[in-house]
Amino acid sequence: MRLILLGAPGAGKGTVAKLLTEFDGSVQISTGDILRSAVKEGTALGKKAKDYMDRGDLVPDSLIMEIMEARLQEPDCQKGFILDGFPRTIPQAEDLAKLLAKLNIKLDFVANLDVPRDVILDRLTTRRTCSNPTCQAIYNIKSNPPKEDGTCTLCDHQTIQRDDETEEAITNRLETYNLKTAPLIGFYGKIGMLKTFLSLSSKDTVADIKKALKA
Ligand code: ADP
Ligand code: ZN
Secondary structure (H helix, E strand, O other): OEEEEEOOOOOOHHHHHHHHHHHHOOEEEEHHHHHHHHHHHOOHHHHHHHHHHHHOOOOOHHHHHHHHHHHOOOHHHOOOEEEEOOOOOHHHHHHHHHHHHHHOOOOOEEEEEEOOHHHHHHHHHOEEEEOOOOOOOEEEOOOEOOOOOOEOOOOOOEEEOOHHHOHHHHHHHHHHHHHHHOHHHHHHHHOOOEEEEEOOOHHHHHHHHHHHHHO
C-alpha cells in the first residue's frame, strides 16, 4: 500500500501506521521518529531540528524534503509505505507530488484520521513513549499502561514523556496543526484523494482502511 496518514497530533497516526505495516510489509515512514532519532544521535540534522521540535513548531520544509527525497528512494519502500506525519504543510504536499511524479509512484489515497478534540487532548497528556530508539512503543497511562515501574513491556527500557508533551508545547502543536496542516484536508479533497475515517479505536480504523484499500 502507498498511503498518507493525515490527522492532528494524538490522532493515532503512529499506532495505525504500525498496525498497517504488519498487514503487507509496507514500511512506516514517520518524519517525527526520524527527527527524534537524529536529535538523540546529535547529528547535524538533529541539531537543526531540536529547538523547533521542543517548542512544538514545525521543522522547516526544506529540511523535511531533503529527508523524504532520500527516504522514499531506499529499497525497503518498494513494497509500499505509510507516511506518518508527512506532509504537514501545503508546500510539503506540493513538493511531494512532484517527487512522486519523478519517482513514478502512485498513492492509493490519503487517510484522514478524524478524532474529537477532547479525546486528542486527553491522549496527548497521558501518552508515554519507550525511550529505546529502535522500539519507540507508545503507551497511555490510563488505557494501555507500561509495566508498573514505567518500563516498556516489549523491550524493558524506561518509558518517557516527550519534551514536546508539556501542556504549552501541546497547545502549540494543536494550533500549528490547525493553521498549517489542516488545510491539507482541502488540498487532497479537491483532487479526489482524501478518505476521512472517524477514528476512536486504532484497530477499527485499520480495518476500515484495509476495506477501503480493497474497494
Ligand atoms: P505529532 O504528530 O504527535 O505532533 P510527530 O512525531 O509527527 O508528532 O512530530 C514531532 C515533531 O517533529 C513535530 O512537532 C515537528 O516539530 C517535527 N515534524 C515531524 N514531521 C514534520 C514535518 N513533516 N514537517 C515539519 N516538522 C515535522
Ligand atoms: Zn520499548
